[in-house]
Amino acid sequence: MGGSGHGAGCGINEIIVFVLALVAGTGCSLTSKVLLDMESVGMDGEMKKFEKPLFQTLGMFVGMCAALFLHAGVVMFKIPFPGYVHKTSRNGYSAVGDVDDDEEEEQKPVPIWMYFLLLIPSLFDLAATALCMMGLMEVEVSIYQMLRGSAIIFVAILKHFALGDKLRGFMWVGVWWNVVSIILVGATVILSATPDDGEGGKQKDPLRGVLLILAGAFVQSLQYAFEEKVMSMEVSAPPLLLIGMEGFWGTVVCAFVLYPVCYNLPGADVGGVMENPYDTWAMMENSKDLQVMFLWYFLSIFFYNALAVLVTFMLNSVWHAILDNFRPITVWGTDLFIFYFVTKSFGEEWTKWSFVQLAGLFVLLYGTAVYNAPHAGSIKLDGGVLSCFCKFDYSDMEDEDEEKQVLVPIDDAAAAPYQSPYQSPFMTPNTRAKRDKERRAAEKQGKQFTKVSRGGSFA
Template sequence: MGGSGHGAGCGMAEVVVFVLALVAGTGCSLTSKVLLDMESEGMDGVVKKFEKPLFQTLGMFVGMCAALIIHALVLTFKIPFPGYKHKKSVSKRKGYAAVGEVGEPEEEETPSIPIWMYFLLLIPSLFDLCATALCMLGLLHVEVSIYQMLRGSAIIFVAILKHFVLKDKLRDFMWVGVGWNVVSIILVGMTAMFSGGGGEGDDGKDPVKGVCLILAGAFVQSLQYAFEEKVMSMEISAPPLLLIGMEGFWGTVVCIFVLYPICYALPGADVGGTMENPYDTIAMMQNSAELRQMFLFYFLSIFFYNALAVLVTFMLNSVWHAILDNFRPITVWGTDLFIFYFVTTSFGEKWTVWSWVQLGGMVVLFYGTAIYNAPHAGSLKLDGGLLSCFCKFDYSDLEDEDEESQPLVPVNDAAAAPYQSPYQSPFMTPNTLAKRRAAEKEGKVFSKVSRGGSFA
């Protein structure tokens, strides 16, 4: 099929963008772990590992801030980009059409983004900040492949929040998917704990602590998803690059002016008896060119993954965005093994007897997620067969339209359906989809405030 974008098909352009996004996403996780294992001389003259999780969190948000520059360029030079609609002729219309805007006559002016929207984006940014910091602390104690898989536990917490807090009741088959994801987390957690000896090792790593921190981060991430879905009925939403950039902006501000002073004042194991000393971080960066280069790779991988993930969702659909995230544990683990066995044993990860358990956990994770995401393309319906473990559920009451049957269309196309946001949550349930479609049929806007994403 031709690759015309807007969910129309999977051509060469779509394949290239998907692969590039996968490479960038893999780079985010790997460079993050490599940074933690690199060594440099600090302000105290001691050569040590660059274990600075708060600095990495700050770097992630600064990388996301770069989206604001691209956002400004898109508007100024009217560059075609997913989620933006530029005026084609001189009229009352100015700027761009916000993501999710229903088609309007050419002469009507597109509403601009209100000031309160910029401040509202502080809330998901704080969730993202807390989740990323917890996961970075956990990454200090476990391998990057385990870290990547454990972050998939967010879907478990999302399901619980959606069902009991948002009152968006999950179908029975979705609970089956959640159950399999719980099994996968248990298997991966066992791998982390038993392969690491079950307690704190001589190198100061405590796998149990690492698993708990990453799961806590996944829970906070689920609160972010729940918040986003709660505000999905808002009539005004922001363009994707602005979403990414503003989340990065607020995260940067909070890191510099709130978290760093707190971490510098609290007692800890860093230089000067602090939790994390920014002056020691600067000294270590200045004393190692390799460290600066790796941080640059980390910064660029974050930015490009955010931008390319938007393109994946826009050119294909949000299901493919979810598939992209599910592929990352495979590429991260595979690359980590390749580095250890074919590049250098100083970094990477070796295969152990417990790796077989981890592999089983990965397969179960994919299986559970495929069940949960039904009936979309790429999912698995439980039809009573062997692959369904002889479980059978009735899907007949669900609309058989997945997102591939609903192409994204320009706002001002006379025959167009309402424009759909390229930021649709991979955790969107059939109930949420039904609400969105009902709103669109009534001519209302059904959009969402969505995250640029934490992809460290």
């Protein structure tokens, strides 16, 4: 049985895409950590770990650049893809956004200034990724993946106090449980810390790693806040173009700004600098395994971005949120499997403190489910034991969820409204007035309609 897409159902096609996206997302985190733990001979002739966080950040953005070629192919060959409307007019495709049928003829191509505006979220993403990569060198990948969930805490504060989008009481309960999960994960890191990495290498600083990842999550929350304020404008861009341009700007800044800066600042890399690109190149040249792993890293980034678009389109944004919430589970589970069944050179060992981390994982998932209410897959606080005896009224929000089912002509299914993954996962729902305008415009056409979910969700 196949689903019809656009949030209409969950059939075999939707399940396959969701699983593939989960595999690619898990691969992003695991290959990133494996790269940091792999060894090769550098330009100084010494065998050492490939601890090059800036190079990995650059690799991530290069992987995102590949979306530009996919975007060009979709437009040129009119390939069906979420967020694109192929027509015979001079535009070739319609931009992501909400445009009434009456205005479709006057729709313009993506303006030049939009390409440059995408530099701003790219810079946020660049800083966040670089901080998280440096933190990942100090902690296990499962800890890293869970700590990135702390973005909900910072975004909640920004939404409430900076964007003027007041959070409901139950949302603050969800945020509180996420704080508790961060405390539990941090405690696991501190309690399980060892004097060195067990291989005579340099001493790790797990607490420093935790702080760097939390700093990265904070910067990521600034990106979300910017996207909610700006990227939801009526003039926007197709999703693959958004992904590709963010990758393009990130690549330019990494290669021509950050690398020269890091090469001239003092650090622990070869030559006494922060990160030496010549040493990175030498290590890549001297290890075929390193080259293969970097290729897998590149491909996992590209496919995750593309498949995440399809998950949001074929199901809805709630499933995109579920996808991201599943990643800490699959990352940790796969890491344990690698250590015990593949090789002890990589992966993660279960320790006596792992139960504390496991508790933190359950608390993280619980807090996120509470925050997401009353969407599907969430937990409503109704006063029971599972609600920790807290009770809130969701009736008005449930009425809004019904109204967020937008009527879309069946004949124009490919043109269904699409929420870009580069808009904030904390996006405020559309106003009642805008939804009513869309409904009136749709009814004016006198066509047969189908419902398409427009709900936003925490990711």
